[in-house]
Amino acid sequence: MGSEESSLYREPLTDKGWSDALRYARERMSGRDRVLAVSIVSRIDRAIAWLDPVMAGYCEQSCPTCGDPCCHGKRIFYNFADLLVLTVRDTSLPPGQTRTATGEGCRYLTSAGCALSRYHRPYVCVWFLCEPQMKLLQEESVRFQRTFLGALLEIREGRVALEALAVGRESDTTDQRAAREKKKA
């Protein structure tokens, strides 16, 4: 049983390599339980919708004065789970991997910040909290922090479940258990 995401495609890709990777992700999902896949991605999207204004608020407070912007990191990539989420959702597909060669900057970084909506970013760009932002979260109520962590867990579980579905592997997540129960009924 798998609980970690695979590192497949977490590397620079040419645009052709990116198209091939998207095609592979689509092929892996074809013939799988489409209703289950869509419901997993809907749950992921609901959690991102909750997180988005929170993260945007933290960014407003911390990013303008940042001396070491995280988007300058050179090892931020989409991985296989990202590709599965993107292809199941199938709206506004990003045109490529974050970079086509090692050492390049992220192609989505603009002078106004990230050009992508949070739904279309690599997952690491969805959840990453730097130290100043971690402090902001710690200043929130315990209840709020629990909801925040719950949203991250929801996304993480969904991604693991989607990858398990794509490769025909069983996973321990709620979705997979529900699918097995559905089959037994």
Ligand code: SF4
């Ligand atoms: S999220 Fe944190 S590390 Fe990234 S740019 Fe903003 S303040 Fe800097």
Ligand code: SF4
């Ligand atoms: S995808 Fe967006 S958030 Fe992620 S590193 Fe690139 S510019 Fe930054």
